[in-house]
Amino acid sequence: NAGVTQTPKFQVLKTGQSMTLQCAQDMNHEYMSWYRQDPGMGLRLIHYSVGAGITDQGEVPNGYNVSRSTTEDFPLRLLSAAPSQTSVYFCASSYNRGLNEKLFFGSGTQLSVL
Amino acid sequence: LAKTTQPISMDSYEGQEVNITCSHNNIATNDYITWYQQFPSQGPRFIIQGYKTKVTNEVASLFIPADRKSSTLSLPRVSLSDTAVYYCLVGDRSGAGSYQLTFGKGTKLSVIP
Numbered sequence: 001n002a003g004v005t006q007t008p009k010f011q012v013l014k015t016g017q018s019m020t021l022q023c024a025q026d027m028n029h030e031y032m033s034w035y036r037q038d039p040g041m042g043l044r045l046i047h048y049s050v051g052a053g054i055t056d057q058g059e060v061p062n063g064y065n066v067s068r069s070t071t072e073d074f075p076l077r078l079l080s081a082a083p084s085q086t087s088v089y090f091c092a093s094s095y096n097r098g099l100n101e102k103l104f105f106g107s108g109t110q111l112s113v114l
Numbered sequence: 115l116a117k118t119t120q121p122i123s124m125d126s127y128e129g130q131e132v133n134i135t136c137s138h139n140n141i142a143t144n145d146y147i148t149w150y151q152q153f154p155s156q157g158p159r160f161i162i163q164g165y166k167t168k169v170t171n172e173v174a175s176l177f178i179p180a181d182r183k184s185s186t187l188s189l190p191r192v193s194l195s196d197t198a199v200y201y202c203l204v205g206d207r208s209g210a211g212s213y214q215l216t217f218g219k220g221t222k223l224s225v226i227p
Contacts (some may be wrong), residue, residue: 004157015198033215042219043158043201057210090157103150103203 002026006091006106013081013113021076021109023091031094031101032074036087037108043090045061049074051098081113117141118202118218125224132189133223136202138159147178147201148187152220158201162187165171197225 002039025032033048033052045058049068063085065077074093078085094101119137122164126132138147146165150158162169164185168198175188199220 019128035217040219043216044216045215048215092157102148102160102163103158105159108157 001109004091004093004104004106006089006109008109009107010110011112013111015082016112017081018077018079021078021089021091021111023074023076023106024072025091025104027095027104028071029093029104030071030096032068033058033092033103034064034076035039035090035092036085037090038087042057043066046076046089047064063091067078077091081111085111086113087111115151116205120200120202120218120221122219123222123224124214125226126192127226128193129191132192132196132223133222134202135184135224136218137184138202138204141182142205145204146219147175147176149185149187149201150174150201150217152199158217161200164227171216180187192223193227194225196223199221 003105004025009086013019034046035043036046037043046060046064047058047066048057052071055066055099068074068085073085091106092103094103117138117140137188146163148163149161150223151161152158161174164178164183166178169176177186200224202219203217
């Protein structure tokens with residue numbers, strides 16, 4: 001199993017550009033989520049999904065869209081990138097949304113918005 | 115939304131035992147307490163999880179008092195490779211009908227030779 005795979009690993013965007021960060025897992029996990037990590041801020045939840053067709057907002061959802069058309073994939077879309085979205089993004093998944101489920105993280109996408 | 119409080123940083127010499135405490139006053143009755151470790155340029159990885167009293171595995175021990183309003187991660191005889199950020203995770207039910215897994219800001223542990 002590959003676990004949680006994120007692409008790309010690095011990305012540079014200009015303000016106003018759009019892009020999609022990809023996340024895929026091959027563990028048949030129902031729960032998937034996106035976090036962003038900024039210096040001194042820890043990990044902050046952007047969006048999450050408890051199953052295909054179901055998404056919900058986290059702590060910092062503004063400027064990001066998600067969809068969950070399959071169990072395996074949970075892409076994160078930036079419709080109009082802003083410098084404030086410069087961050088490291090992590091995708092995570094678990095078997096279900098219960099707190100007693102371990103979260104498995106991808107290796108991250110480092111995004112810079114100029 | 116954050117419901118956990120941890121020290122921002124800690125220093126320790128190699129070979130010492132390190133204890134990191136997390137406060138979570140609003141923990142829900144059915145919530146578990148989970149700790150994650152993150153090395154630079156990597157995603158966090160699971161270390162240990164518990165509900166009450168004490169849990170021990172090959173990596174760490176977790177102590178949880180009866181009121182469950184705090185927990186302490188104990189790392190025995192740390193080495194340089196234990197230098198990392200440690201996160202305490204509990205559920206966040208503050209949103210109406212939502213269930214969010216919220217990380218605190220983490221504790222940066224630096225192990226000194």
